[in-house]
Amino acid sequence: MKRRRQIYEGKAKILYEGPEPGTVIQYFKDDTTAFDATKKATLDGKGVLNNRISEYLMSQLNAIGVPTHFVRRLNMREQLVKEVEIIPLEVVVRNIAAGSLAKRLGIDEGTPLPRSIIEYFYKNDKLHDPWVSEEHITAFGWAAPQDLDDMVNLSIRINDFLSGLFMGVGIKLVDFKLEFGRLWENDYMRIVLADEISPDSCRLWDAQSNEKMDKDRFRRDLGGVVEAYSEVAKRLGIMPESVQGEVKGPVLVR
Ligand code: TMP
Ligand code: ASP
Numbered sequence: 001m002k003r004r005r006q007i008y009e010g011k012a013k014i015l016y017e018g019p020e021p022g023t024v025i026q027y028f029k030d031d032t033t034a035f036d037a038t039k040k041a042t043l044d045g046k047g048v049l050n051n052r053i054s055e056y057l058m059s060q061l062n063a064i065g066v067p068t069h070f071v072r073r074l075n076m077r078e079q080l081v082k083e084v085e086i087i088p089l090e091v092v093v094r095n096i097a098a099g100s101l102a103k104r105l106g107i108d109e110g111t112p113l114p115r116s117i118i119e120y121f122y123k124n125d126k127l128h129d130p131w132v133s134e135e136h137i138t139a140f141g142w143a144a145p146q147d148l149d150d151m152v153n154l155s156i157r158i159n160d161f162l163s164g165l166f167m168g169v170g171i172k173l174v175d176f177k178l179e180f181g182r183l184w185e186n187d188y189m190r191i192v193l194a195d196e197i198s199p200d201s202c203r204l205w206d207a208q209s210n211e212k213m214d215k216d217r218f219r220r221d222l223g224g225v226v227e228a229y230s231e232v233a234k235r236l237g238i239m240p241e242s243v244q245g246e247v248k249g250p251v252l253v254r
Contacts, residue, residue, distance in 0.1 A: 011037055012050075012200060024083045025074065028054075032200070034219040036128055041218065048076045049229040050198035055079055056238045057197040060165065066157055068193040069181060084181025084194050087143050090121040090129060091151055093159045094175040098203050099216075101175075104131075110210065116159055118152060123179075150191040151180050158193065166204065169235035171213065174203035199229045 005017040007024065011033045016025040028047035033040050051073060058070035069081040094117045097107040101119070120137060121129045137143050143151065155178055166173045179195035195201070199214040206213060212220075213228040233239040 012047075013196070018080060018083065022083050023071065024081050025078050026081050026196075027078050028196075029077075032215070032218055032225075034215070036125060039219070043218070043226050045226050046200075046229060049226065049233050050196060050200055051077055051079060052238055053198045053229070053233055053236065054196040056236055057162065057165075058193070061158060061161065061193065064157075064161060066154060066161070066193060067183070067190060069183070069195075081194070082183055082192070084183045084192060086123075086179060086181045086194060087147065087151070087191075088123040089132075089137065089142060089151075089179070090123055091155050091178045091180065092119045092121065092175060093117070093155050093178070094119070095159070095163060096172065096174040096203075096205075098174050100131075116156070118155055147180075147182075147191055151178075154178075154180070154191070154193060162197070167207065169237075170207045171232065171235065172205045172207050172210075174205055176202035199232055204232060 004025070007015040007017055009015075012029055012031055014027040014029065016027060018024045028051040030042045030044055030047045031040065032043050032046060055070065055073040058068045062068050062070060069084050071080040071082060073079045094101055094113060097105075097111040097113060098109045101107065101117070102109045102111075120132050120134070122132045122136070122142065123129060134148060137148055138145050158178065159173070159176075162176070163173045176197065178193060178197070178201075180191050181194035182189050183192045202214055203216060204213040205211065212222060213232050215225070217223065217225045217228050230239060
């Protein structure tokens, strides 16, 4: 018998109905995928680390007044979040050229950008999350101009704050992906940060060596994925002893 109702299962997380109306439980799986799930693996302990790292970053953002869906962590793999209507966009903020931007525009990976750049991708697996402009977003009604404005302003604040936070622990925030949702409180709606912020959704490079400490280790077969995520947690000062016990080494690649 199921303990509670599953609302949605994604590639790295499961959403369950929360304990009270307007809440959802976000469960972090060890599963990891890349390239539209054509590449898959289960990385022991990854979900625990991402739950913890995302809890920490979302709490810090809540504390400076950035509205997020995060309420509290419930256990090693689950957190309680507010139910929001997800806006079908991935908002990517970039500080240093890497990944798809480097490839698309022929810029060497690692080139600092003249200023932070925000890009939007339409969340649609069948279409492989295509790159879209503000024109597409407002014309097709994925977000209203005011919503988009809010998302941009929040993204810039989040980038400034997180860049400093990571630099303080010897990590460069190269780029990251955010998702936003509409939070309804009676008849009033506001845009809040949703989903997760973790090494799955960021590019994080060691400030000294430029060594990758994020999901590119999996995408590019560099190995040591969970070890790198643990190092991020450790530097943030949030590495619980019990996580070290859960991180068991070899990686099963299907
Ligand atoms: P990109 O360079 O591949 O466009 O990725 C930009 C950032 O977005 C990078 O930090 C990784 C993150 N990202 C996701 O979180 N999910 C995705 O599906 C992709 C493609 C990237
Ligand atoms: N999670 C995405 C997928 O499986 C891709 C990525 O993060 O690279 O398609």
